[in-house]
Amino acid sequence: MNFINAGVIGMGFIGPQHIDAICRAPDARLAAVCDADENAAHATAERYHVEKVYTDWRQMIADPDIQVVHNCTPHFLHEAINEAALLAGKHVYAEKPLAQSAAGARRLIGLAGEHPMALGLNHQYRMNAAVQEMKARFAHGLPGRPLMLWGRYLQESASQETDWSPKMENTGIARCINDIGIHWVDTACAVLGQPVAEVMAELTTHYPVRRGPDGAAHPMTTEDTGMILLRFADGTPGQLLTSKASNGHKNDLRLTVDCENYSMEWRQEEPDRLRIGEKGVGTSVIYPNPRTCQSETRPYITLPMGHVMGWADALRNSVDAFYRSIADESWRTSPQPYASFEDGFRGMAFVEACVRSSKERRWVKVEQL
Secondary structure, eight states: OOOEEEEEEOOSSHHHHHHHHHHHOTTEEEEEEEOSSHHHHHHHHHHHTOOEEESOHHHHHHOTTOOEEEEOSOGGGHHHHHHHHHHTTOEEEEOSOSSSSHHHHHHHHHHHHHSOOOEEEOOGGGGSHHHHHHHHHHHTTOSOSEEEEEEEEEOOTTOSTTOOOGGGSSOTTOSHIIIIIHHHHHHHHHHHTOOEEEEEEEEEOSOSEEEOTTOOEEEOOSOSEEEEEEEETTSOEEEEEEESOOTTOSSEEEEEEEESSOEEEEETTSTTOEEEEETTTEEEEEOOOTTTSOGGGGGGOOSOTTSOOOHHHHHHHHHHHHHHHHHSOGGGTSOOSSBOHHHHHHHHHHHHHHHHHHHHTSOEEOOOO
């Protein structure tokens, strides 16, 4: 069997998660790791028995043995690395955001048209089996007409004045919605099959000054909380509350879809359950399994009921689908279930519309491709 050689750039939190997913993907082989911190790069290479270690991402991209580049670097590096990988003829699986602006994302999509390769973006929540079941039910018209989508994505990582980290710098024009809010939006759009058309947003900075471990003050120019009304392209209304300053909430993403026949709700912290609400009956809980789910959902069910399929499994589903599309070359001819660079553009267009809406205090249309 010919394995597809992967190189991962960035050994912070998310890079090792990509590595674990690569190791679980039958078509992939981890061939190189890269980090500006030489100790971090070598420690990861030793743990995963990888021979090639780089401290300069340019050198790793130039390696002719590397076929896929995983871009797991801080936000401000994404666009440059994605561009360099494309120009080098590599397939790219990147962390969000795709670029620091919608214009930058649009430029990368244009570049991809000139240098066609398999391109994926890590919005892994859409690849959870329960989320795929929501999507499949919509495709079959089972819930009926959607009435509204609403939910939240809350974390506590910035819930105190002293919760400063270097990650808060260089995040672009937004922080909370650019980091976690776009995950919720991508999940909602994947389920509904519609992009967001316009937004009305109120962005708040509860802590305008943060203090580091040494007590030094760091002024914050971006939001830690967003309250957003949305309207999807088909007219369906939506509502999102997202915050990184919500005490007690670890990674609380919830998506509810109210429809004519019944409602559906998915909670990321209970990832293997789909709640179905029926009028006059109550709410039932479905555990994704081949007997109760739609046929489209079955490829994403990797464990028996009671064996929780969670965050890492959704990432594995996304990475596995990406490598399968390379192995069978289906990325050339058919839409893929994993998020695309086009989805990355839509995410940045959503962020920019929210920032503008909050400043101008009005509804703002989201730029479309």
